[in-house]
Amino acid sequence: MPELPEVEIQARYLQERLPGRQVRSVQVGRGRIIRPHTPADLEAALAGRRFQRISRRAKHLLFELEARPGQDPLPAVGHLGMTGRMYLQEPDAPLPRHAAVVLELDRGRFVFEDPRGFGRFHLDPGVLEGLGPEPLSGDFTGESLARALAGSRQPIKVRLLDQAVVAGVGNIYASEALFRAGLSPRRAAGRLSRAQATRLQAALREVLAEAIEAGSTLPLDFAGGTDGLFYYGTSPDAPDTYEERLQVYGRRGQPCLRCGTPIRQAVQAGRSTFWCPRCQRG
């Protein structure tokens, strides 16, 4: 599962390779990924168009496709779900087992691989409505976060997963940001002080920005490996693996890297939360 940083790395990878390339045909290996479209729909809409800019909004990938004579430019939207990945292949390369959507291009192909099939690839930018501010933009401030949390009695960890509060935060970075801010994941969201909301806002921004930074220094290997966090494989130049960068996520029972207290794990809203009971008493 890609969260915001992984999707950002994915968007940069595609932006460097896809613009200018033309779609020849569309193959769909798993129908539900392209709902509500049919393979024929999708091909009719895409065939003959060239990709323009690829960008990211929250955990969505946005693909701009050039206008045709008499038609507007077309926005396509992708979501990686838990296990999706997108990459370009040479014309004669073998397709992966779980090729959900394949776009044959003027040269080579675009592959959306997704073993679990929770991802999406469709033509409805309406899914972007209602998203909260981008956490790395100027729209995301202590004030805007405090406003989004006001009145809520939900645990702050659960609240952070609501994409209307902050767009792009997922289960890993929610725990990481709360650790950095020294806040208990169980704290009622609406009861954070203004100073705590500001601290959490800064922590979210830092945690996400650092993850993008770390990911952008690693070699990309989308076609290899099977882990959903594929872009964070080890490499000679990157002794720092994904797990090693995380302070609390996945570290139940292991000593807090700041104070040595064993990290705790609990389930909130059906998702695992990790925290240090000593460092996060706020």
Place this chain on the structure above:
DNA sequence: CACCATGTTCCTTG
């Protein structure tokens, strides 16, 4: 075999 998993949506229950 059992249990876990980066996401999201829907349904039921209190």
Place this chain on the structure above:
DNA sequence: CCAAGGAACATGGT
């Protein structure tokens, strides 16, 4: 109205 819990989607790793 709100919150919480569970299930669903489907596959793979440990």
